[in-house]
Amino acid sequence: xxxxxxxxxxxxxxxxxxxxxxxxxxxxxxxxxxxxxxxxxxxxxxxxxxxxxxxxxxxxxxxxxxxxxxxxxxxxxxxxxxxxxxxxxxxxxxxxxxxxxxxxxxxxxxxx
Amino acid sequence: xxxxxxxxxxxxxxxxxxxxxxxxxxxxxxxxxxxxxxxxxxxxxxxxxxxxxxxxxxxxxxxxxxxxxxxxxxxxxxxxxxxxxxxxxxxxxxxxxxxxxxxxxxxxxxxxxxx
Numbered sequence: 001x002x003x004x005x006x007x008x009x010x011x012x013x014x015x016x017x018x019x020x021x022x023x024x025x026x027x028x029x030x031x032x033x034x035x036x037x038x039x040x041x042x043x044x045x046x047x048x049x050x051x052x053x054x055x056x057x058x059x060x061x062x063x064x065x066x067x068x069x070x071x072x073x074x075x076x077x078x079x080x081x082x083x084x085x086x087x088x089x090x091x092x093x094x095x096x097x098x099x100x101x102x103x104x105x106x107x108x109x110x111x112x
Numbered sequence: 113x114x115x116x117x118x119x120x121x122x123x124x125x126x127x128x129x130x131x132x133x134x135x136x137x138x139x140x141x142x143x144x145x146x147x148x149x150x151x152x153x154x155x156x157x158x159x160x161x162x163x164x165x166x167x168x169x170x171x172x173x174x175x176x177x178x179x180x181x182x183x184x185x186x187x188x189x190x191x192x193x194x195x196x197x198x199x200x201x202x203x204x205x206x207x208x209x210x211x212x213x214x215x216x217x218x219x220x221x222x223x224x225x226x227x
């Protein structure tokens with residue numbers, strides 16, 4: 001089955017700086033890559049996703065890049081704010097498959 | 113739509129007791145997933161159902177854990193007997209047949225504490 005690795009496990013940045021979280025996957029058939037944000041005590045919620053037919057997608061301060069050849073994808077958060085502090089999970093799947101394979105999560109702390 | 117509904121939100125029980133967690137998926141979603149989240153292990157998939165049928169229960173830790181989905185609108189995760197190491201947040205999620213993020217929704221979770 002698919003194996004998703006996520007790094008780093010913890011990340012601290014100063015407010016206003018950028019944060020980058022990286023994930024690798026093992027199954028070349030995976031073609032859908034969502035990112036989830038989980039605030040303390042709350043449920044994971046989708047923040048951005050990308051399909052394998054594009055290399056980059058942006059939504060305001062958040063962007064995701066995908067390198068299919070190297071089988072890795074990254075989440076980029078620019079101009080970080082304290083409310084960006086949360087645990088972020090990446091995932092990989094086949095759109096017609098049965099489940100998401102999640103990374104182990106990155107705890108991001110934005111220091112005011 | 114009220115989203116994926118889980119109950120109870122919090123459960124405190126004594127070791128050895130039976131615990132039942134409940135989940136109501138979003139109407140129209142045909143896949144349902146049970147996850148366990150701990151600091152040590154992160155988000156672990158326990159079992160998932162397609163069209164009410166269990167597809168993969170390889171993540172269920174022990175025979176003490178069982179899950180059912182008697183119909184399209186209800187699922188339970190039961191732990192009997194419970195142990196302190198079962199303390200975790202248990203999430204239920206549901207999705208459409210085609211896996212896309214917007215169609216894959218988590219419930220608010222049940223925080224289980226076994227003392």
